[in-house]
Amino acid sequence: MVEGAARDVPDVDGVRLVRAPGSGDDALVAACGGLGDDVLVVTADRGLRARLPAGVRVAGxxxxxxxxxD
Structure with missing residues (x-):
């Protein structure tokens, strides 16, 4: 998920890149819907963690x- 100025980063093979038109958190929650454990979200944001759909894996x-x- 990229937002703001980072939306212009190039695509990476093997990575699904979602470019958020507005709020990155809103776009991430929407993009995770229905994907369950096929998704791993890495975040320290407790509010975002609480909004993610059930079954989405989360790591810090x-x-x-x-x-x-190294």
């Missing part, structure tokens, strides 16, 4: 940093 930024190569 610390987990993601631990998965990245």
């Amino acid at each position: 930024p610390g987990w993601l940093l631990g998965e990245l190569p």
